[in-house]
Amino acid sequence: MVNKKSLVKWAVIAAILATVPLYSGNYILSLVNLAAIAVTGAVGLNILTGYTGQISLGHAAFMGVGAYVAGYLMTNYHLPFLLAVLIGGIASAIAGIIFGSPSLRLKGLYLAMATLASQILLEYVFKNWRSVTGGVSGMYIESPSILGFSFGTDQRFYYLAMGFALIAIWTASNLFKTKTGRAFIAIRDRDIAAEIIGISSFKYKLISFAISSFYAGVAGSLLALYLTLVVPESFVLSVSIQYVAMVIIGGPGTIAGAIYGAIFVTLLPQGIEYITNILAQFYPMEALFAALRDMTFGLLIILFLLFEPKGLSDIIPRIGRWFKGLFLKKGGESRNLSHIQ
Amino acid sequence: MILKLDKLSLSFGGIQALNGVSFEIKEGELFSLIGPNGAGKTSVINAICSFYKPTKGEIYFKDKLLNPLKPYNITALGVSRTFQNTELFAGMSVLDNIKLGSHNRLKASTLSGMFHLPWAKKEEREEEKYLREEILKRLGLDEVRNRFVGTLPYGLQKRVDLGRALASRPELLILDEPVAGMNNDESRDMVECLLHFKKAWNLTILLVEHDMEVVMSISDRIVVMNFGQKIAEGTPQEIQNNEQVITIYLGKQYEKDVS
Ligand SMILES: Nc1ncnc2c1ncn2[C@@H]1O[C@H](COP(=O)(O)OP(=O)(O)OP(=O)(O)O)[C@@H](O)[C@H]1O
Ligand SMILES: [Mg+2]
DSSP states (O other): OOOHHHHHHHHHHHHHHHHHHHHOOHHHHHHHHHHHHHHHHHHHHIIIIIITOOOOSOHHHHHHHHHHHHHHHHHHHOOOHHHHHHHHHHHHHHHHHHHHHHHTTSOHHHHHHHHHHHHHHHHHHHHHOHHHHOGGGOEEOOOOEETTEEOOSHHHHHHHHHHHHHHHHHHHHHHTTSHHHHHHHHHHHOHHHHHHTTOOHHHHHHHHHHHHHHHHHHHHHHHHHHHTEEOGGGGSHHHHHHHHHHHHHHOTTOHHHHHHHHHHHHHHHHHHHHHHHHHHHHSOOSTHHHHHHHHHHHHHHHHHHHHOTTOHHHHHHHHHHHHHHHHHSSOOOOOOOOOOO | OOEEEEEEEEEETTEEEEEEEEEEEOTTOEEEEEOSTTSSHHHHHHHHTTSSOOSEEEEEETTEEOTTSOHHHHHHHTEEEOOTTOOOOTTSBHHHHHHHHTGGGOOOOHHHHHTTOHHHHHHHHHHHHHHIIIIITTTTOGGGTTSBGGGSOHHHHHHHHHHHHHHTOOSEEEEESTTTTOOHHHHHHHHHHHHHHHHHHTOEEEEEOSOHHHHHHHOSEEEEEETTEEEEEEOHHHHHTOHHHIIIIIHHHHHHHHO
């Protein structure tokens, strides 16, 4: 199974991942940390949307549930942060089951509307249940620490965010080697046939929703720990849409896609901000950035759905092969799939 | 009696797809259901699977009433089926498609699978070994087990569909036109496989098929349907000599074969 070549490959990747904080500046590192948190969240949404075929416009709200629960437990009960993150994830999964039970009986556009409703409802709770959430001004929390070791700097938080992202990737890849993961894909591809061969599609959609919400809750808690602040703004509809963009742009139904998508969507606003700053020198516009950002995401979702439905997870290997072809001058090795008598 | 249909009726809007169909299948039998296109054969299968809800009549599997059950409960009881148009999951490998048939037999929890816990790994590994030894090798699918099912030729896809139905280890296996669209060699291989599994696993088989050579040579008993009604029942010999069956079905089949 594990041959020498892949062992070397993984050793190199591990070495790079372990040393990133040593040579990265704070700005880069803060982006890396945000991207790692987004990877955890996007892997979760990809399980629901990419692998099970169920759209959700409420992912950010479920992140919020995790963040508020974890934050509340830390500030009011001084729970160790790892435990708080875990409970945040579980709370989110429970919220997923509660909101999913009515929603998942619906399909397509109707499901989208139902999840949008949960987004709006939860957002309202975040803003208005002041005694618990702190309302619009939010809730401050301490930066995470274990036995006096604080993760308060970008350098240290990196290992936390990356650790969770790797666990998310690992558990999700394992999932699709089990009966539950296969059931998700079966429901996505042919829900009626799946029912007839013995899979309760409602039950497995609900499991998918719960798992996806768990990842969301963990990602939300991590974001709260990173910012040491939980505010409703972190979990609004446009964030949900960004997560949908991660799945679609990255490549639905692939683990690599969720990773590419999360990185791309985290970095894109930085690029747009950079451009708007330059443009603003010639043509000053206050709200240009936010509008441009949301429009770009919308446009990218449409373009990818139309022209590259397999997303970056398909484009990046293609570019890789193209480069290989340049150097090998042989058009790469042909992947021979068919040798059947 | 392993399966019993009692005056089954089914309609879609104005169309009466089934009209008072009754028959019983004995344990260990190879029981065939034949009739012209649109006679209602697939509808009978869909009703047994609880996918279509009969407007009247009852279906019993080993004295258990199936009518109120959901489709996904039927497999767990020991009934599985293949599909007229295979209904495979094209984006998954052959092995994963067949593993889906084992769904209800795998007991490890979702969490234990996600964390790769030893017992979950072991169960998965053992199931895979079993499926490869007992089903894939037998159906000639072991070499292609990692290929996407959508890239396989039609004949092999039909076998994957059969493999998936077998993976749930049914007592009653329902086959909807298993050799349709196959050439003679493929068809012979398929029939050979079926008879092997029937014997080795002690299966009862309900077969729907238009290939009369196959039906007449392997069936124990046959029911003939036309316009949603049962018009005859008997041994292959009796059916072949039944005037009414010859007029509405066998005669036409024969003309088709000649032309
Ligand atoms: N889901 C459905 N909705 C409406 N009508 C249906 C449906 N399923 C079957 N029918 C109708 O019921 C009748 C019986 O169809 P069925 O598929 O059972 O025939 P069949 O005997 O399997 O035919 P074939 O040999 O062509 O497969 C047909 O008139 C068909 O149009
Ligand atoms: Mg049919």
